[in-house]
Amino acid sequence: MSPTHLPPADACDRARAARDARFDGLFFTAVRSTGIYCRPVCPAPAPKRANVSYFASAAAAAAAGYRPCLRCRPELAPGQPASGSAATVQRALALIADGALSEGGVEALAAQVGVGGRQLRRLFLAEAGATPLAVHGTHRLLLAKQLLTETALPVTQVALAAGFNSVRRFNAAFQQGCAMAPGAIRRLRRDAPSGQLSLRLGYRPPLDFGLMLAFLRKRAIDGIERVHEDAYERVLGPVDRPCTVRVSADVARGELRLEIRDADPRMIPDIVRRVRRVFDLDADLGAVHALLRQTPMLAEAIRRRPGLRVPGGWDGFEVAVRAVLGQQVSVAGATTLARRLVQAHGLASPAEAAGLDRRFPTPAHLRDAPLEAIGLPRTRAATLRALAAAVADGHVHFRAGQRLEDFVRDFTALPGLGPWTAHYVAMRALQQPDAFPAGDLVLQQVLGGRDGRLSERDTQARSQAWRPWRAYAVLHLWHLANDEKAARA
Known part of the structure; x- marks a missing residue:
């Protein structure tokens, strides 16, 4: 059975021949004579058509015994875009990307999306060409490959970042998936990375990065984030161990560049996921x-x-609070209220960079906070406190894999929150x-x-x-x- 997400073979042939970046990540080319799978944009000489097979995902190619290309680097391909079709698989994929299989098994994942484990495996094979565990394993392997190629992180930290608690298991998995040891990947690097942890983030063109920054700049909260003419910066992590991220455009390569400073390696997958969400990097604008x-x-x-893409939010609760602050006021007015909220109730931390020394208040902190003091009407202050309490108690959450109608139902059950706010939050925080x-x-x-x-x-x-x-x-x-x-x- 051919996976439904795989474009027709003749379309794959044309895209591969043209090295069309609009198809990057929508399919992968496997070459039987070399045992390697590639992106459609691979610069290597085109193989004979008789030796080529197409796969809907990197995981499907890996499951068939192919290893990732060292030249086009499949780890740089954008992910599959969310769509209205195959909703169960899309929700499960979002949960896998959010770490669901790092904490539980396939049966628990299936329960979260409302099907049985056997049915979920069957759906994954039909849609992605690989099982949930194979998808999870390929995600980890490709992240490790990128970190080994682009950073100077020690192999032990790369293993941690990729979700391996044992270096021995990491080495074995990497050897099996790439047919070489982690150290061999490093010896093949053309350019030695600097001490700065910097990663390349791919996307399917076009992307108007300046337009995205302009949207975020109008809504930026002082102390937490800064938006320059050419870059986005944010402070995050524990208050006593802050780290910063900076996102800019690499025009020559048609990619974004993510710079991370002072982060625990185990934070890297979450940071990458959030940046991809904020800048909507997995969108397929051709289909849109x-x-x-x-x-x-x-x-x-x-x-x-x-x-133009849909700008996401770094944190769901933060986006929701900002949406409530924006009810019946201008964007500028909501930004002013958000700044007051962070100054009055946000957590202070050592400044990693000038102007980045605050954290957004937690739901537990805001559930009983005197929010009228920052200039909020009593009804809106009560709405914010109700929202904070619902999130703190787990009645409302912003985790991946939710159905839009379920989130809207739970969100609008709170006082003062209507469909407009729910859909706005779903659009930016849940990437719906x-x-x-x-x-x-x-x-x-x-x-x-x-x-x-x-x-x-x-x-x-x-x-x-x-x-x-x-x-x-x-x-x-x-x-x-x-x-x-x-x-x-």
Whole structure:
């Protein structure tokens, strides 16, 4: 049975021949004569078609006995984008990326997505061409390969970062998956890495990094994050052992560069996951645009901003609090309130860099905090305290793998939280591509045009044609509204 995520063979042939980066991560090419699997963009001479097989995932190629290419480096390929199809597998993949199989087995993972273990394995083989454990193992192996190639971390720390508690087991797994020892990978490096831990992050083009930074800059919280003209910085980790991250664009390679300073190696996978979420690096804009362009208004929006993506959030609770602070006030007003909140209730830590010396308040800290003192109305302060209590008690969470409808149901059960806030949070904190805040005034106005503002019901009905990519339509429509406002001004 051919995995459903695998493009047709003739499409793979054309993409491979053209080294088309838009297909990077959507399939992998395995060469029987060499025993190696590659990305579609591999610069090596093209193999004979008779020797080529295509796989839907790196894990599927690895399970078939192929080892990763040392030239195109499959660990740099972007991940599979979330979509409305194969929802169970997509949720399970998100949970695996979030570390579910590092803490439990396949049966526990299957229970979280509401199926049996045998059924989950069957679904994975149909969709990804590999079992959940094979996907998990390949993720760990490719992360280790990247760390060995791009950093100077000792092998013991690379093993920890990749989730191995035993160096012996790590060496054995690496030898089996790459047909060489970890030290051999290091001896093949062309450039010796500096002491700075720096990683390359791949994506399928286009990506408008400047537009992403502009969105984040308007919402940046002083003391926690800083957004420059060409980079994003943030402080994180334990208060007594802070570390910093910096994300910039590597224009020559068409990648982002992640620099991490003073982090425990075991934090690296989580940091990488969060950065990929914030900058929406696993999106497949080709599929998104193919659907949205069928609406003339969105076709024009895509023409203006072909690299627009959905900006994510670093932390779910932080995004949710920020969304509540933004109710009935401007973006600038919400940013001011967020700054006051962090200064009054955030945790102070030694400054790793100038202006990065705070942590966002925890749910436990805010559940009884006197939030009226920062200028909040009593009702909104009560809403924030209720949200903090619900998160602290586990009634609401922002973990991967949730169904959109389940999150909206639990979130809106809290006082003062309606569908708009729930969908906004799902769009940015949970990376839900189909989230759509139909009650948004700007969306209703721009869709109504000269005929006047649409109702929430009509806005919802209009959006059905854009499923499962409605979150991308939201961003484009917001920008169109700003364009119209600027034109009138």
